[in-house]
Amino acid sequence: MKRCSISAPFDPITQEELAWILDYRNANGIREVVLVPLETGTASLADRRKMLKMAAAPYRHLSVSDRPLENGITVPEELQEGERIVREGRYDKSARGIRKELAERGTYFETSLDALCKPRRAAHSRSVAGVCREIAQVHGMDPEQAWKAGILHDITKAWSDETGKRMLEVYDPSRLELDEKTWHSFTAPIFLKTVMGIQDRKILQAIRTHTLGDGCTDLDYLLYIADKIEPTRGYDAAYETQLAKEDLKAAFDLVFKEAEEYRERRNNG
Ligand SMILES: [Fe+2]
Ligand SMILES: [Fe+2]
Known part of the structure; x- marks a missing residue:
């Protein structure tokens, strides 16, 4: 067989799908495989096409097109399931060539x-x-960097203490002495780095310091403030919001002090 097209949502293409495609090509003596993204997906067709091209780039016998060939086939459904797992944060399951792109662009963060x-x-x-x-x-x-820090800052908050503990024991054991409530700010950067491939140190640091407020950059201050004053918390934070727009450090100092006072009141009463 000279050419064959293989379709899937490729939302995004996974490493497992890529391996299956290469095996299929070898097993059937196909000269060229054309990868075709299906119409619908979470990411736009243009984004999925771009990612496919990146994933296929190292392979001479893979190309990307919008139109399936007559003898085209579809990736088996059970393999397509893996795409959902990537969209749920397991970027390490995506095709190797697109991991950096996923992490840098923020595709599937939401x-x-x-x-x-x-x-x-x-x-x-x-x-x-x-x-x-x-x-x-x-x-x-x-x-955009600030937006990403905000979207990702509580990404491991739903983890059980047991799960958090297992990760910290391996990567950052000194944090186990701190209150369990703070653990998510230490497990999140580890998860983001090792599983989602996020390399932006400023984002990782802002997230690591967002509960204790021990950061020192503008992004650290900003995430700490935003975490406390965002509207769904239901406080009247008009003054703090305005101050944050004028002077980040002053707003950080104020919000930090307010949080401390709140903790003291709660502990005493
Ligand atoms: Fe948090
Ligand atoms: Fe938060």
Whole structure:
């Protein structure tokens, strides 16, 4: 057989699908395999096409097209299931050539958030991300970087203490001495780095410091503030929001102090 097309949503293409496609080609003596993304998917057709091209780039006998050939086949459904798992945060299951792209562009950050967090937490994270983006713009910071920090900051919050403990024992055991409530700010950067492939150190640091407030960059301050003042929390934070737009450090100091006072009141009463 000279050429054959293989279709799937490729939303996105997984490493397992890629391996299956290469095996299929070898087993059937096919000269060229044309990869065809189906019409519908979570990511746009243009994005999925671009990712397919990146995944296929190292292979001389793979190409990408929008039109299936007459003898075209579809990737088996059970393998397509793997695409959903990637969209739910397991970027390590995506085709090797696209992992960096997924992590840098933030493709599937929101589907991952919805899969890994309860609806209220996901709404909070979206709200934090919105506040981060808005205030970052005012200060000439990178609004997309700020948005990503907000979306991802509580990504491991739904984990049980047992799961968090298992990860910290391996990667960051000194944190086990801290209150369990803070653990998610240490497990999230590890998960984001090792599973989702996020390399942006500023984002990882902002997330790591968002519960203790021990950060020192503008992004650290911004995420800490946004986490406390975002509208779904239901406080009147008009003053803090305005101050954050004028002076991030001053707003951080104020919000930090307010959080401390709140904790003291709760502990005493
Ligand atoms: Fe948090
Ligand atoms: Fe939060």
